[in-house]
Amino acid sequence: SAVISQKPSRDICQRGTSLTIQCQVDSQVTMMFWYRQQPGQSLTLIATANQGSEATYESGFVIDKFPISRPNLTFSTLTVSNMSPEDSSIYLCSVEVGTGAQYFGPGTRLTVL
Amino acid sequence: KQEVTQIPAALSVPEGENLVLNCSFTDSAIYNLQWFRQDPGKGLTSLLLIQSSQREQTSGRLNASLDKSSGRSTLYIAASQPGDSATYLCAVQGNTPLVFGKGTRLSVIA
Numbered sequence: 680s681a682v683i684s685q686k687p688s689r690d691i692c693q694r695g696t697s698l699t700i701q702c703q704v705d706s707q708v709t710m711m712f713w714y715r716q717q718p719g720q721s722l723t724l725i726a727t728a729n730q731g732s733e734a735t736y737e738s739g740f741v742i743d744k745f746p747i748s749r750p751n752l753t754f755s756t757l758t759v760s761n762m763s764p765e766d767s768s769i770y771l772c773s774v775e776v777g778t779g780a781q782y783f784g785p786g787t788r789l790t791v792l
Numbered sequence: 793k794q795e796v797t798q799i800p801a802a803l804s805v806p807e808g809e810n811l812v813l814n815c816s817f818t819d820s821a822i823y824n825l826q827w828f829r830q831d832p833g834k835g836l837t838s839l840l841l842i843q844s845s846q847r848e849q850t851s852g853r854l855n856a857s858l859d860k861s862s863g864r865s866t867l868y869i870a871a872s873q874p875g876d877s878a879t880y881l882c883a884v885q886g887n888t889p890l891v892f893g894k895g896t897r898l899s900v901i902a
Contacts, residue, residue: 680838712889721881721892722836737889771835778843779824779885783836 681706681774683784691790692762699758700787702772707752712781713745716769725770728755762791794819796884798893805872806901813867813896815882820860827856827867828881830895836881840867872900 682705692698702711713725725745726734734747748756759766767790773783795818805811815825824843828836840849840856842865848857855868865882879895 685835721894722883722890724889727889769833769835773836778841780826780838780841781883781885781890782838783828785835786833788833 680780681708681776681782683772683774683782685772685784685787687787688785689788689790691792693792694763696762697758697760698762698789699756700770700772702755702757702784704753704774706776708774708776709752710775711749711755712773712775713747713755713757714771714773714783716771716786718767722771725757759789762789764791767791794822794884794886794888794891796882796891796893798880798882798896800896801894802897802899804899804901807872807874809872809900810868810870811872811898813869813880813882813898815865815867815893817863817865817884817891819884819886820863822860822884822886824885825856825858825865826883826885826890827854827865828883830879830881832879839880869898872898874900874902876900 684703686701711728714722725740726736728734728749746758769786771786773781799814826841827839842858853870858865879897881895883890883892
């Protein structure tokens with residue numbers, strides 16, 4: 680298994696600003712994932728972050744809006760840029776370990792006014 | 793494109809009842825299926841992982857089965873408790889990243 684922490688746990692931001700979310704894992708992992716969960720919806724994958732290479736974004740998500748860093752095997756950041764109220768969601772990071780199980784962080788609840 | 797459906801969307805049961813949550817998926821070419829629990833406003837807790845070669849997995853009062861050929865999985869919860877109240881999500885892993893269902897919102901009434 681893996682223990683994952685995220686910062687901040689929640690934030691309220693103004694339209695047009697940016698927020699960087701941090702994800703820390705207690706062990707070295709190759710692949711880290713960033714998800715968005717909009718109110719009342721299930722999870723949607725934003726991007727996959729591998730250490731030492733550019734993140735791979737899913738359809739509908741672009742690097743300019745959601746830049747990702749992956750400086751080492753235990754840490755990643757996701758920035759939500761130029762925010763609008765439609766970006767209000769829970770943002771979660773996850774990692775894949777061992778036999779393919781994914782473990783998730785506690786999430787960051789973002790509200791954009 | 794893989795699609796995951798969970799039925800029912802919501803379920804309310806009295807404490808002590810045994811219950812079954814259903815998950816179906818359209819593409820049977822999967823590597824594994826995972827069940828998660830999510831409490832309101834929180835992250836996901838991994839409950840059970842079933843590899844494509846397995847038929848079931850058990851953890852305490854939870855039992856998950858997988859019928860890959862028919863594209864179905866069930867999560868059986870025995871002797872339900874109020875603390876089991878949460879949203880249960882299933883997700884499948886194939887050649888694409890994890891695809892999630894919309895979840896079943898479970899309420900166990902004391």
